[in-house]
Structure formats: structure tokens, C-alpha cells
Amino acid sequence: MGHATRKRSTLANRAIVASAALILGGGGLVAVNVYASAGENHSGQGSNWTKKAAGQQVSTIDCPEVANGLPDVPPQARQEVDGELAKMDSQITDAYKRFADQKQQVESDPQWGKNAILNPLRDKRRASIDRIATAIGRNGQRPQGMQDLADCSLQADDGNAQNDGQNDGQGDANGGDQNGANNDGQDGADQNGDQNGGQDDGQGNDQGDGQGQGNDQGNGGQGNGPEAADFVDIQSVQPNVAQPQQRRGGSKGTFVTECGKNENGKFNPDNVIVAPGVSNGAHHMHDYVGNQANDAFASDDDLANGDTSCQNQGDKSTYYWPVLRLQNGQDENDAQADGGGKDQNVGEIQTPSQVTLNFVGNPASKVTAMPRFLRIITGDAKAFTNGDANANASWSCTGFEDRQLKDKYPICPQGSQVVRSFKFQSCWDGQNTDSANHRTHVAFADANGNCGNGFQAIPQLVQRIVYDVPPGPGFAVDSFPEQLHKPVTDHGDFINVFDDNLMNKVVNCINSGQKCT
Numbered sequence: 001m002g003h004a005t006r007k008r009s010t011l012a013n014r015a016i017v018a019s020a021a022l023i024l025g026g027g028g029l030v031a032v033n034v035y036a037s038a039g040e041n042h043s044g045q046g047s048n049w050t051k052k053a054a055g056q057q058v059s060t061i062d063c064p065e066v067a068n069g070l071p072d073v074p075p076q077a078r079q080e081v082d083g084e085l086a087k088m089d090s091q092i093t094d095a096y097k098r099f100a101d102q103k104q105q106v107e108s109d110p111q112w113g114k115n116a117i118l119n120p121l122r123d124k125r126r127a128s129i130d131r132i133a134t135a136i137g138r139n140g141q142r143p144q145g146m147q148d149l150a151d152c153s154l155q156a157d158d159g160n161a162q163n164d165g166q167n168d169g170q171g172d173a174n175g176g177d178q179n180g181a182n183n184d185g186q187d188g189a190d191q192n193g194d195q196n197g198g199q200d201d202g203q204g205n206d207q208g209d210g211q212g213q214g215n216d217q218g219n220g221g222q223g224n225g226p227e228a229a230d231f232v233d234i235q236s237v238q239p240n241v242a243q244p245q246q247r248r249g250g251s252k253g254t255f256v257t258e259c260g261k262n263e264n265g266k267f268n269p270d271n272v273i274v275a276p277g278v279s280n281g282a283h284h285m286h287d288y289v290g291n292q293a294n295d296a297f298a299s300d301d302d303l304a305n306g307d308t309s310c311q312n313q314g315d316k317s318t319y320y321w322p323v324l325r326l327q328n329g330q331d332e333n334d335a336q337a338d339g340g341g342k343d344q345n346v347g348e349i350q351t352p353s354q355v356t357l358n359f360v361g362n363p364a365s366k367v368t369a370m371p372r373f374l375r376i377i378t379g380d381a382k383a384f385t386n387g388d389a390n391a392n393a394s395w396s397c398t399g400f401e402d403r404q405l406k407d408k409y410p411i412c413p414q415g416s417q418v419v420r421s422f423k424f425q426s427c428w429d430g431q432n433t434d435s436a437n438h439r440t441h442v443a444f445a446d447a448n449g450n451c452g453n454g455f456q457a458i459p460q461l462v463q464r465i466v467y468d469v470p471p472g473p474g475f476a477v478d479s480f481p482e483q484l485h486k487p488v489t490d491h492g493d494f495i496n497v498f499d500d501n502l503m504n505k506v507v508n509c510i511n512s513g514q515k516c517t
Helices: 009-013 075-101 103-108 110-139 170-181 184-191 193-199 209-219 300-305 500-511
Strands: 058-062 153-156 231-233 254-257 286-290 318-322 324-326 354-360 375-379 395-397 409-411 418-423 460-467 475-477 491-495
Touching: 058 075, 058 103, 058 110, 075 103, 075 110, 103 110, 110 153, 254 500, 318 460, 354 500, 375 418, 395 409, 409 418
Parallel strands: 231 409
Antiparallel strands: 058 153, 254 354, 286 318, 318 491, 324 475, 354 460, 375 491, 395 418, 418 460
């Protein structure tokens, strides 16, 4: 079976702001060697930055996720808070670029790294956090203790963090906030046995040797990862998918919406959910299907009035995810653009060979209609540094989809194609279409399909994206630069813009056990 590379020539026609200063050349700015497990928490173990021996290899910058520690944000403050959070992402990106440029000096002189990279970043984060607290305080109670989230660390290649000794292990502590704010990552892992089982099964000590032929190809001289050790032969993975048992009173139907494969070539590095009104809020390029009006500045009215690539015009929902690139040394049309080469995302963007978008039921109960403009993010774009509490990546190969990988890319045999799949949160709080951290208004059902804490079951979006790429290391999803293109950072975004009549059809179809389009 041939493996054709599909370059997106239409990308040049998109409204992507390019910079005159080329951060990345054809070969990329830097190839960072990373051997830390993406699923590990990065506790400093009480270590002190200044006591680390010179020459310690470090791989990236690890900062606590401020959004996960936020209290309820008053609506009047939401725009300002979201803008500051996006600014903090840019601060990390800029600091990471300096770290990547000066990596050898950082490793040989840790104190220089602290003074030149970590301290300036901390000061900028403190200023942004203070503005966030002030904005919230104008319309409610000013949050306390947020300044503890300002300190960042440099993550060592063994998965441990190094910092200035003021808040050792802070990234891990913030992970506790993340767990407390929302347990959907854990519940999702319980529900979807296709996520956790694959971490250990078939991914043992042989994974690096199994890709010996890909040691160079994994980096390919491109950008900042991934490494060959981020790939595993899918045939070495044991089956690990467990489906929840269907119970009496459950909903067995499926509604299929056909929205294409982004034949329109719609891309941008925005994220209207997380960073509304901020260009390049994602620092990586997104594929879009469905609604064609989605960019950083799209309002609900814009989405409601936008065109859609979906066959059923009653579905104007927007479905988007990071692009997958073939890292073959070829420049894409965004090589000098935000979200592309300027953010260390390089290589040819691949067109999926297949995209399926299904809405399915709940094994324990009937489902109720999603509210219009409900926003759901599944997975965590920063899972490499945040830890995997909210990670929801699933990687596999056609013909082997009973074997799912969470923190590895699959090496598929000849004739098999790479598969990315997402099962979105399927429980809703019954009130909100979004939340301050974009997570707590939705949750995963438990292993038996039950929605807890007063949440109610809604149709579950199951998204499957297939790629015909050459077997072996050499591809990666776009990511924030400091996330090093790790597979665990894969994620999907969805905004429901079904019209009421079609949403009612979806609910009736699922609850009556039918398969509908």
C-alpha cells in the first residue's frame, strides 16, 4: 500500500500572520533530547536548583497551570483573565526559545539559567497573576495565594524538575489543584480502558531499541522533538480496551455527522475557547472541520451565522484538533508564521485519510440535549509538564484498535494507518456552557457509565482521525513549544452549534437505539 504525503497548499491562503524574523530555519532551531516519561509527575523531590551538579541534562520549562487553580471567574472579568492567561503562555514560549538557544550554557552553569531565564519569567508571571487577581477582585472576592504559581522550573531529562529552591515541586503541587478541580481525566481513564492500559503493556524496556532505525528520523533535524523513544511498535502492545457494560435503561444509539477532512484547508493557531480574542493563542496549528467562522475573534453569533462543512447544515458545530505533520525536512507554508515555524512546529501538514464524528449514548441512562454553544476540551495540550490528570490522548493503528497508546506514538505495520481518537466528556452540570478552567462544567462518566454530583448524561462525541503516513518514527502533532511534541499532549476541542431540531433528533436517535445521520 502506498503512503502519499499530502501537503496543504491552501495554507498559504489562510489569514496567518507571518513575521519577518525567521525563528526556525529549514532544519529547525534546536533538537532537544528528551527521555522523561510523559506520564510522570515532575516533583523536585526537595532538590535545590543551585545544588544541582553542572552538566545535568534538562529538556524543557515546567510552569504551574494557573487556569487550573482559578476560583470562579465573574463574567465581567472573563475577557481580561483569558487575555492574561494567553499572555502567560506567550511568556513561557519566549522563555523556552531562549532556553533552547542557550541549552548548553544552562546545563554547564545552572545559576546562569536561573538568573537569565527562570527569574525574568517568574517576574512576568507574577505581574500577570496580579492582574488576574485584580480583575477578579473588582467583581468578587480577590483570590489569595496565586503568586505561589509564578515560579517555574527546568525539567530534567529524568523527569524531575529543577528550580530555584523557593517552590520545589510546585508544578506537581499545581497538579494537585488540577486533580481537585476536576477528576474527569481519572474518570475518563476508568471509562476508557483504551487509555491507561497502554502505558505499560507492550511499552517496556525494548521500546527504544525497537525503533533503532528511527533514531535520527524521530527528530529528523526538525524543531524540538519528538524522539524515537516516543514511538512504539503497535504489534508489541497487548490489547487493553475495555468497554463499559451496557445496562438496562441505557442509550445505545449513534448519530453520525459527516463534516469532511478539512478539504477547505482551514487552519489557524487560535483557540477561541481558551484564548478568545487572542491571535496565536494556541501556539500550534489547528485543523478545523464543521464551522468555517472559527477563529480567535468568533462570537457565538458568528458561529451561528457561519458556513459549515458538515453535510447536514443543521450542524454548525466546530470540531478542531492540532495538525499532524510529517517531519521529513520539508517546509510547510507556515514555516515563518505564528503557530508554525515561529513556534517550532515544522514539517508537512497531513490531510487525514478519514475523519469520523459520532455521537453515542450512555450505558447506564438516557441522554439529554446538549445546550447550544456548549464548549468541551478533551485532553490537555500541556500534559507533558502538567502531568496526565487531564490527558485523554489515544493513539493506535487500523487493524489494531483494541490496543490504545496514551503517551506513545504508534509504529504501524505496512498497510496499516495511524489513528488518533478521542472520547469526549459525556456528563454536563446542567447549567453552564463553559467554566473558568474550561473543564469543571463537564466530566466523564464513571466506569459504569454513571454521571455523579448532579451531572446529567449528554450525547458523547467520539472522534476518530486516520492518517496514511509512512510507518515508523517521523511524524508528530503540533504542540506548545515547551511540550516537545509529546503524544500525551494530543487534545480535541468542540463547540456545539447544532440547531434545536437537529439536536432533538440526535437525542431521540440515541435514546431509541437507532443509527442516524
